[in-house]
Amino acid sequence: MNSRTSSLQNNPRLRGGFGRPATSVSPKSPATAPGSFHFRRIIMTDSQTTPEPAAGGAAFDRKQREYARRAEEIRAANKTVLFDALAAAGIETVTVLFDGYGDSGQIERIDVEPREGTIMLPSDRIEIARTIWESPEIERQTLTVHEAVETLVYDFLSQVHSGWEINDGAYGAFTFDVAERTIKLDYNERYTSSETFSHEF
Template sequence: MLIELVEDDCEIIEKNKYNVFTALRQSDVKSVMVYFDGCADAGQMTEWEVELSQGEYISDPELLPKVSVERLAHCWHQKKRVTTTALLAVALEDLCYDLLDESYSGWGNNDGSYGALMFDVEQGNVTLEYNRRTVHTTTMEV
């Protein structure tokens, strides 16, 4: 059952990614850079850089076009998928969290991590820059 859920998660993320890229193309977005930072068992998207096809930039995701995006999710207590809709900004942010959790579960734990998700709309791909923070402690007799 666990393997089925993991495969199902990957399929859901791919479908959600496809839907977000479709909405970004329809909204004349060229690229999106979303920065994240997490530590102390919390994490958030901290900064946005959205490049429009006309060469303009916006830094507030709320200024993205108010396009509805279909999203798939698990309804865990009923063990089935559900379909919802969200505005593009919300669907994009949710996708960022999903991609981070899929690639680096626990990215906001302990000392955490930071980085960026780069969406190349024309190519239809996402590149993750991931930087993990660690603490190194050495104890020795001198």
Template sequence: MTDAHDRQLQRFLTSLALCRPLNRDIIFDALAECGIDQVTVAFDGHDNRTSLSSRARRGSIDLVRVPDVTVDFYAVVSVAEYPIAAHRPLADAIDGFAYDALSEFHIGWQDGPGARGTVRLDVLQRRASMTFTARQPGTHPVTTNL
């Protein structure tokens, strides 16, 4: 990699880190307003293919889908390297939050043998965390607070 590429990547990751707490609070506020207690996003990636699926909980009831509401979500366009706000469905914002966290903390997670895990949004505690397991021999799950 070149120094210019490294600097561009660093600016991109810094912008992701700046967006994460803002997007997390926007998502928590919207979920709380809808009465959702918890959302779990399962992720799986390998050979440059990715899969994300979300499940929401209201009390002890599992909901298959996140409520259909729209929120502002701050995304980083890699070319521009600065956040751009856009109205997105809440489900897309949650998936975007999970994907951005993966990109920030485990860049290249979907390459080669890849990785799998979950991003959990505990709305009542206003805590977000990611459990990440690489598909490499001898690796163990890593949990990161988001």
């Protein structure tokens, strides 16, 4: 774990983001209202699963480009199967809030906006394809829609902002627009700054 701790991390009013989850969630909490879901999956930085530049920069760049190519190839199919399930359930948008720092991060909340009424994410199981770092194989998993949304969010974050949970971390939101069949990421990165002054008298 990185020992560097910023003042932002020690003051929840200053660090921004959606806040860290409590150890337990009260049934009366507004965040657990119909259409909202809490998740307790915590990710920790792992040197064996997080891509790090090798001694040869060119070799690492090739691996990174290949990883990105495989991820791009499976993205369209994953979006199609997920949006089909969401549309069939009468859902218009799904918003996923995430937050992380200090080498750990998690999904804070998933909000569902249906066409009418109040509904939950469907319990249907769908097949999602995943690409693994340094492996040419495509991994296929059969997941609930709930699990598929969570898995894709973490995969997208690792593809475009690997290490987002390290040090001061980052927070943001994914918006799944079912009608437009788009996934939008609003990403906010925290950092600690310092100013140095030198005086001689």
